[in-house]
Every structure is written in structure tokens, then in C-alpha cells.
């Protein structure tokens with residue numbers, strides 16, 4: 395196996411004081427704690443409160459109280475906090491990156507992508523919230539007689555449930571527009587990576603966010619998740635499709651609106667006219683960023699038969715030259731999986747595929763010599779429907795490659811999935827790329843990139859079709875989902891019925907003529 399590796403990270407070098415973060419958890423009723431471990435070594439790094447239902451109730455009470463002042467502030471006042479936060483995130487980057495790596499075991503360059511995401515999200519919404527929230531005039535019922543406006547009011551307190559794979563980005567980036575819209579937030583980060591979320595919110599307090607406006611509850615998903623969904627005025631959930639269904643059905647019972655950002659089994663298509671080296675480089679990142687523990691990760695790779703062998707030579711060589719390791723430096727290209735149980739799940743998928751006849755082109759083994767939960771970047775061929783990894787999200791560094799014959803074949807295979815989160819097309823013919831993209835059933839499609847181009851296009855909506863989600867983050871909708879649209883219609887001059895003394899038959903006749911006129915005049919339609 396040609397992959398190089400660099401030796402054990404020295405976790406004692408991490409400068410962040412975890413003890414100082416623990417009081418940021420809302421846990422008035424809790425004595426029990428749970429352990430958090432460092433995936434690079436498997437060592438316990440600290441313990442956090444295992445919150446219970448009563449803590450969640452207390453968190454919502456405090457948040458709601460803080461929200462009453464916050465929602466009345468000018469939007470520009472609220473925005474100023476996030477403009478300061480943008481700079482704080484960048485200025486504190488080394489400490490934040492250390493902590494993310496410590497808690498997730500990911501490579502530093504992948505931790506840096508989280509930091510970039512939070513910074514651009516803070517900037518984007520801070521400078522646009524005012525226009526997104528502005529009261530808008532709308533066409534009234536009768537031109538000139540009804541003056542109609544729409545107000546965007548905060549929903550109240552938003553409940554956010556986030557996963558472990560991008561603990562900075564997915565805890566904070568959905569909270570930023572919620573807060574800017576005038577809401578409070580109660581956050582439940584994943585139990586494996588809550589310190590990162592606590593650190594991110596400590597920086598938000600330093601940037602001037604009022605005390606209590608964000609509450610963080612830590613601990614077990616089902617235990618805290620239920621009361622969180624029950625108390626929230628809106629639920630923003632990011633995680634697996636299975637948990638997403640449970641959250642959605644609970645939110646449905648409470649008639650609470652929600653957005654669900656769920657799993658994927660994302661395809662990439664490499665056309666015959668693609669630049670092979672560029673595609674190979676971009677797909678190594680697409681398949682193995684964060685060791686494949688990325689919702690947008692490419693797990694199915696369809697390559698045109700005319701370039702299949704040449705592409706695979708370049709791709710496998712690029713995979714094998716990736717440095718794996720536990721360093722706190724940018725030199726490493728792939729880090730650890732999050733935990734022993736996730737390593738087992740990934741191993742199981744690959745073993746099952748190999749037993750069913752899949753061919754391992756590279757990788758296929760754990761790497762305990764580097765760290766307890768490391769798994770090699772793995773490229774498989776001859777994967778078919780009899781194998782679980784053909785249709786299920788492995789969420790690990792594993793990709794299945796096969797050849798296709800023409801665009802129609804590629805589209806059919808790309809769409810042959812219950813998921814619809816992300817996709818990629820590699821081609822030198824950009825028009826053909828756009829046309830292909832339109833026929834793929836996925837919420838985002840990247841042309842000549844795997845995931846980052848669409849994700850970082852913050853002005854455009856982002857989310858999943860089919861079983862990959864409900865609703866969208868990013869763009870205007872990423873903020874307006876946290877508001878209640880309120881229509882105010884002021885009726886001037888004539889009322890909405892026959893004026894006094896005018897018989898209704900006459901009113902109906904005049905109105906009918908006016909309706910016909912209105913349809914004919916372009917400015918009144």
C-alpha cells in the first residue's frame with residue numbers, strides 16, 4: 395500500500411481549555427456526565443453534562459426571555475455582532491482548528507473548510523439580513539384601493555440539532571441567520587463533538603451576542619431531542635435520514651415547521667471530454683474530504699468507458715499518494731474516522747462488498763498503525779445491487795467506480811437512488827455539463843468540482859431532494875425559513891363589497907367588467 399502516513403498527533407499541544415467551556419452548557423438539573431474522546435488516540439479528553447428534559451425546558455425559558463429584547467433591536471445592531479464574529483473566527487483560527495481536529499480527528503485542511511464556511515456565512519447574512527427582513531409592499535386585492543405589505547417576524551426560539559462531522563459549521567452556520575432574524579436558539583450538538591460548538595458560541599458572546607440568547611444542551615440524542623423538538627418554534631435538523639424521519643414526525647405532531655438536512659449517496663459523472671488530471675484531483679477531494687464523512691461526499695463514480703482505464707490510473711495514483719496522519723498541520727490530506735463503531739460500520743460495508751465479488755483497486759483496510767479509527771481511502775470496482783454499499787450511505791472513505799456508455803446511461807444510474815443531495819459532473823463542454831446537471835435529481839450539482847462550489851455559493855439555496863431532506867439552507871430562504879410572514883392589508887376608499895345604496899347585481903356587473911379589464915392591462919395583472 396503506497397499511502398504515506400505521518401505519526402501520532404500530540405494532543406497535549408492543544409491550547410484550548412475544555413474546563414472553561416463546560417459552564418456554557420445549560421444544565422441546572424443535571425449531575426450525570428458523559429465522556430468525549432479524541433479520535434486520533436481514543437483517549438478521553440473531558441466530560442460534559444448529560445442533560446435531561448428539565449434542562450431543555452430551562453434552556454427554552456431562558457432563551458425566550460432573552461429573545462424579547464433581541465427581536466426589538468434594529469437589524470443593523472444585530473448584524474454588527476456577526477460582522478465582529480466574522481473577524482473573531484478568523485483571528486482565533488489556530489485555536490479553533492486545534493479543537494476541531496482534537497475532537498473529530500479530521501485533517502486540518504478539512505477543519506479549515508468549516509472555519510471558512512462560518513466566516514462567509516456570518517458575512518453574507520450580516521450584510522443582507524436587513525434587506526431580507528424589510529417589510530415589502532405587495533400588489534393589493536384591488537389596484538389603488540388595498541395597500542398590502544408583508545412583515546417578516548421572528549418565529550421565537552429555534553431548535554437546532556447538529557451532527558458530529560462538521561461540528562463548527564453545522565452548529566453555527568444555521569444559527570447565524572436564525573439569530574439575525576431576531577430569534578433565540580437552543581442548540582443540541584452531537585455528543586461526540588460538543589466542545590467545538592461551545593467554543594464557537596463563546597466567541598459569539600465575545601463578539602457581543604447577549605447572554606442567554608443561545609442555549610446549549612449536551613447529551614444523548616433521543617433524550618434531549620424529544621423535548622427540544624416539542625418546545626421549539628422551528629426545528630433545524632442536520633443528520634441521518636433515519637433520525638430525520640423521527641424528528642419530522644414529532645415536529646408534525648406539534649405542527650412545528652422544520653428543515654431537514656439529511657444523508658446522501660452522491661454520484662459523480664466523468665464525461666469522455668473531461669480533463670482527466672483535473673477530474674482525478676477534484677474527485678479525490680470529493681470522495682475523501684473528512685475521510686468521506688461529509689454529507690456531500692461522492693460515493694458513486696461513473697466514468698465514460700472511453701477514458702475509464704486512463705482515469706482510473708490517474709485517480710488511484712492520486713488516492714495512493716494522499717498523506718494520512720494525526721498531525722496538526724496542513725500537510726495531511728486525510729484524517730481519522732470519528733469512532734470505533736463508525737470504523738466497524740465502514741469495515742462491514744467493504745467486507746460485505748468484497749465477499750459479494752467487489753474488487754478492491756486500492757485501500758480496503760483499517761490503519762491502526764496511524765490511529766485507532768483510521769481507514770484507508772478505498773476504491774472499489776464491480777459493486778452491484780446485492781451489496782449493501784451499492785445503495786446505502788457508507789459515510790466513510792469508500793467509493794464505487796464503474797464505466798458508463800452515454801449520457802442517458804449516466805443519468806439513469808446517477809438517479810437510481812432514494813437520495814438526492816449532491817452530484818458532480820466533470821466535462822470540458824460546460825453547456826453539456828449544465829444540461830446534464832438539470833437532469834440529475836439532486837439539490838446541488840457541481841460542474842468541474844465535487845461539492846465546494848455549490849456549498850460555498852452562499853447566495854443559492856442548498857438542500858436535498860427525495861430522502862436527502864426537506865427545505866433549504868443558504869440564500870434568502872436560509873433566513874426566511876426562521877420567520878413568520880405576516881400580511882397586512884389596508885383597505886382604503888371603497889370597501890370590499892357593494893357600496894351603500896348600490897344593489898349587489900350592479901356591483902357584480904361592474905366588478906366583472908373590471909376583472910376583464912384588469913386581465914387585459916399588463917401593469918394590473
Ligand code: NAD
Nearest residue numbers: 556557558583584615616619633634637655656657658689
Ligand atoms: P444522527 O442522525 O445519528 O445524529 C444527528 C444528531 O441528531 C445528533 O446530534 C444526535 O444526537 C441527534 N439525535 C439522535 N437521535 C435523535 C432523536 N431521536 N431525536 C432528536 N435528535 C436525535 O446523524 P449522524 O450519524 O450524527 O450524522 C451523519 C449523518 O448526517 C449522515 O447521514 C450525513 O449524510 C448526515 N448529514 C447531512 C448533512 C446535510 O447538510 N444534508 C450534513 C452533515 C451530515
